[in-house]
Amino acid sequence: MKPSVLVIGAAKSGVAVAKLLNRHGYAVIITDMQEIKEKAELQERGIQVYEKGHPDILKREDYAFIVKNPGIKYTVPFVNYFVQHQVKIVTEVEIGYRYASHFHxxxxTGTNGxxxxxTMLYEMLQRKGNAIVAGNIGFPLSALAYDFEEEEKYVALELSNFQLLGIETFAPEVSVVCNLAPDHLDYMPSVEAYYESKMRIYENCQKEDWFLRNVDDPTVVAYAKNIPCTTIDFSLTRQDVDLYRKDGKVWLHDLMLFEESRFPIVGDYNLSNAMVAACMAYKLGVSLADIQATIASFQPVEHRLEYIGEKDGVKFYNDSKATNTHAVTAALSSFDKNILLLAGGHDKGISFLDLKQYDDRVKCCIAFGETREQFKPIFTHVETVETMQEALHTAIAKAQSGDIILLSPACSSYDQFPNYEVRGTLFKEMVRAYLEKA
Incomplete structure (x- = not known):
């Protein structure tokens, strides 16, 4: 009799892992609260499909394990039933890892960056060849494992703490927790639990693997303990570490990775990202020439402090991906003054107090959405409106030459938008329409 597996959530990753497990001899059941558009294809493969709800008939304790979509909380009653009955729950990353044995x-992971x-690591790996990008960006790892199971691939894998909560054997050859700040407190029971979940990224690694530790971040240093693999300490400010900057160059021990002047993007936090990507690429066998060529040609990620344009001396930036205060502080530190900050959105339960240190740079905060009233104690000058669209119109009306209009919300988008990409795209469309007006 085939061992039985329940897949909860039929988004791209759920469908992919169901097909992968089906191919490997499991009796797969998949369930979703919504209609499953791949229902016919899955049923043709012999997969049982339950859509538009999770019936009680699925509440059994004899599953070999359960694969849960990482976005579904463990406290949801249907999932919590299995938590209470101690049925093993993993995520599709763990399953993809088990079967794609030739992937590197x-x-x-981390809070921001x-x-x-x-993206930078993927572009470096592409120059080497056989590169794929997976996880939070790109494709579900299980989908790539299904397509390339017997092939050798080099994987740039972005992981959320939700995905890391469900690993069991996953062990990358090189990993990083780039930084830590409070986030996802609407999902996690505490900020400590959130930080601890990030550290699972290296728990199964061996001595020959590398973990890059950001010694400039005291929270990372406090939580990155009992590391079983080789630790590569990195810093923007110190030179008594493994990965550092000196004399306008970035070094890994005594090996020069790249020259700072060749990196076209401003901001120390971007340089830190480049240092990490270069070091990871080097560990995965990318040549110095290919690392340096990628550094020189890299373009900013969409929705991350993305310059849109200028009109009448006013510059516009889209930083919609800044869904917590740590990301917003990085954006605010990139400008000296005269910032018209558009902030607000869905309340994730995090404090905005660490933005107060930038009050002298923020000419006015135009706050919108669910959290708009929470910005009043943070900045001296605050105006509140209902929507992001109103916030932009208000900012344009107030702006003078030399000002910066910056969308950097410090919140997720779910009160008014399906995701930060939709929010950022709408912002860019509105700004470009304004820039093109005579």
Whole structure:
């Protein structure tokens, strides 16, 4: 009799892992609260499909394990039933890892900067060949494992703490927790639990693997303990570490990785991302020439402090991906003054107090959405409106030559938008329409 597996959530990753497990001899059941558009294809493969709800008939304790979509909380009653009955729950990353035995992983997690590092690492790996990007960006790892199971691939893998909560054997050859700040407190029971979940990225690694530790971040240093692999300490400010900057160059021990002047993007936090990506690429066998060529040609990630344009001396930036205060502080530190800050959105339960240190740089905060009233104690000058669209119109009306209009919300988008990409795209469309007006 085939061992039985339940897949909860039929988004791209759920469908992919269901097909992968089905191919490997499991009796797969998949369930989703919504309609499953791949229902016919899955049923043709012999996969049982339950859509538009999770029926009680699925509440059994004899599953070999359960694969849960990382976005579904463990406290949801249907999932919590299995938690209470101690049925093993993993995520699709763990399953993809088990079957794609010829993949080499550079795994990236942290609170901010993950996507930039992952994208940069992927571009470096592409020059080497056989590169794929997976996880939070790109494709579900299980989908790539299904397509390339017997092939050798080099994977730039961005991981959320939700995905790391469900690993068991996953062990990347090189990994990083780029930084830590409070986030996802609407999902995690505490900020400590959030930080601890990030550290699972290296727990199964061996001595020959590398973990890059950001010694400039005291929270990372406090939580990165009992590291079983080789630790590569990095810093923007110190030179008594493994990965550092000196004389306008970035060094790994006594090996020069790249020259700072060749990196076209401003901001120390971007340089830190480049240092990490270069070091990870080097560990995965990318040549110095290919690392340096990628550094010289790299373009900013969309929705991350993305310059849109200028009109009448006013510059516009889209930083919609800044869904917590740590990301917003990075954006605010990039400008000296005269910032018209558009902030607000869905309340994730995090404090905005660490933005107060930039009050002298923020000419006015135009706050919108669910959290708009929470910005009043933070900045001296605050105006509140309902929507991001109103916030932009208000900012344009107030702006003078030399000002910066910056969308950097410090919140997720779910009160008014399906995701930060939709929010950022709408912002860019509105700004470009304004820039093109005579």
């Amino acid at each position: 992983y550079g795994a990236i 993950k996507t930039t590092i992952t």
